[in-house]
Amino acid sequence: MSRPVLLPRALEPSPGQARDWLREELARPAYHHQASLVQRLADWLQEQWHRLLDQSQAAAGWSPLVTAVVAAAVVALLAFVLPRVRRERRLPGRGAAVLTDPRTTAAMYRARVAAALAEGRFDDALADAYRALTREAADRTLLEDTPGSTAHEVALALAPRFPDEVDALRRAADLFDAVRYGERHLGRADAEEVVGLDARLTRTRPVLTSADPAVATP
Template identity: 40%
Template sequence: MPLPRQAGHPLPAAPIDPDRDEARRLLTEELESGDYRLQEPWLTRAWRWFVEQLPDVPDLGALPPWTTWAVLGLVLCAVAAVLVFASRDRWRAGRLAPQAAAGPVLGGARRSAADYRTSAREALSAERVDEAVLDGYRALAAGAIERTLLDDRPGRTAHEVAQELSPVFPVHADDLRRAGDVFDAVRYGDHRASTEQAQAVLALDERLLDSRPELAAAAPRSTVPS
């Protein structure tokens, strides 16, 4: 005879003893709940949504000829977006990487400005543009020292050359700064120069030779002007 149930005390539920299929179903429902679902990147979710919006090929029927090119264009645009997004962090890391410390413009055995100019022009003719940039800017610095527009101070960097010559040649201040940046990028930043950049450095050196300096703004001289 079954025992009477007391008020306010429900009988315990019968233990669940599912078979294999039922257990798999319960496990699947549990894993699909929010507690176990992995967070996908928004780009992956957006791509899945885009693919789901495309109609099935059998449902399209006869398509005009341009449809194939349109779909191909959409796919290429999507692939390009994925590549840009994937390379974003690498590009930012390259932009934020510390630059190498700049060194002197005129290091090692000292040569005349004319020698530097000859080497720069020969290098440019032989399409050795990096060498043309370096020797072209060295010719500019050596020429300023020979004209006593700069004192013969060892260790002067390209930035310092541009900074000290800018008041002397104010019209060419921006060109001096850009040429100094190119020199540092090639010499100490492991960058490759372009032919246009090499030509610009050599042309700047020639313009400075033809320009009259503002001597009141020149750096203190260590030698007597000739």
């Protein structure tokens, strides 16, 4: 006959104490500033916790063991997941829109570009140059979903319109993301590259596509 597993008295909390431990752990600020994945995980664990507590209270012989094991499992699981969520939040988020202020015109962006170049703020100059070409394309009705378009969505949408600039558009989107999300700091040459792209697109007549009214099928 197997002997019962005995835990040290310090590791045998009552159901109420164990519930308080879990509530205090999940109330720490670190858990409430993470992605929704952690919140959903915490909610699920709390649901399972209460379910197990109800079961353990019906079986007094193993209640301390269940409460101690579940409490340790909750803390261990959160300790495993939380650092990974933090790393994911530090990765560049590619889903943010290029344009965040509908009131800013292409001319206003270009004025900001000139000021940033003069002051040596090349990251700002590059980002605003890409915003300028995006706003210009929107004003020319070359973009359908301007408010929510990301840098690479803008490049992808403009590529058929400006086939000679496909590589330049792709590189400009990469540079925009690099400075927008803090991967690295760029120099004058990179900023002027995107400024030049903006100027070329402004001067170039876009290629018609099947979506344009002039070439649409009746």
